Amino acid sequence: MKIALLGYGKMGKTIEKLALERNHSICYKTSSEIDVEQLKQADVAIDFSIPTAAKENIITALKAQIPVISGTTGWLNHYEEVVKICEQENGTFLYASNFSLGVNLFFNLNAHLAKLMNGHKQYQVGLEEIHHTQKLDAPSGTAISLAKDIIDYSSLKDWKLVNENEESEAESIPVTAKRIENISGTHSITYSSSVDDIEIKHTAHSREGFALGAIIAAEWIKDKKGVFSMKDVLNLNNL
Structure with a gap:
């Protein structure tokens, strides 16, 4: 080819x-x-x-x-x-x-987890992505895709880029974007409640x-x- x-x-x-x-x-x-x-x-x-x-x-x-x-x-x-x-x-x-083949499997895992979590309102979802310092856009396209899939299977309306530890609006997914030297890409979704956290994460090791x-x-x-x-x-x- x-x-x-x-x-x-x-x-x-x-x-x-x-x-x-x-x-x-x-x-x-x-x-x-x-x-x-x-x-x-x-x-x-x-x-x-x-x-x-x-x-x-x-x-x-x-x-x-x-x-x-x-x-x-x-x-x-x-x-x-x-x-x-x-x-x-x-x-x-x-x-x-x-x-990434692994990320695309992760997309499906994220959507399935969002379906499971939809009826459990005690959990608050958050999304974090980390990339190398040369990446031009923030949040990453991958993070936006993950957020959109969560929105499709929940009562949340949109996502919002926030600083670390900053709270977002009630109907928004808080998305944190970090830029660190020599990081190929990490994406994690966390559902947090007063008693426990549920987290899924994908970490890329290279391009x-x-x-x-x-x-x-x-x-x-x-x-x-x-x-x-x-x-x-x-x-x-x-x-």
């Missing part, structure tokens, strides 16, 4: 390394304006760029009829627009706030888990049409 890398930072380089190990080739890589003719050589494009570039990268790939997956966060106010363009172009698009998941998604999405998620890739929709 010939892969185009849209965004050639640390994640792009890790994807390149693992893709070559899986006998794929990198036919094009860029961190600037896309050369559409070079992009058209690819079987699939993988976007790990920056929030200000992601939307244009994805639309360019869709209009060039190249399947595209994106792991860039911080641009999701344009998500519905991109989905509409994908449908208009009869294209192929997959977005994930996190491509390779995210990169491998992106490559597996690219392998899966090739030759398909439509808008997909990692739940489709991992067959988690019916769990």
Whole structure:
């Protein structure tokens, strides 16, 4: 499979390394304006760029009829627009706030726990994420996805970014975001009551888990049409 890398930072380089190990080739890589003719050589494009570039990268790939997956966060106010363009172009698009296979299993665990906890109002839920200091957005896209799943299965209305030990509004999930050198990513959800705590946690050890998941998604999405998620890739929709 010939892969185009849209965004050639640390994640792009890790994807390149693992893709070559899986006998794929990198036919094009860029961190600037896309050369559409070079992009058209690819079987699939993988976007790990920056929030200000992601939307244009994805639309360019869709209009060039190249399947595209994106792991860039911080641009999701344009998500519905991109989905509409994908449908208009009869294209192929997959977005994930996190491509780690473990995180996507963790998403399902989080949703299931939220269902279980919905009837136990004595517990207050909180969410914490920790990332490296180079991460541009806060909270992380993964944290937002986790919060949205809790909201879907509870009476809570929204989430709010707070400082550590700061209380949020009664119907909001307090989300704490920390930035620490050389941390690949940690997400934890805690349900606290006066008598006990229940906590689930995912800790990434390196970028390779995210990169491998992106490559597996690219392998899966090739030759398909439509808008997909990692739940489709991992067959988690019916769990």
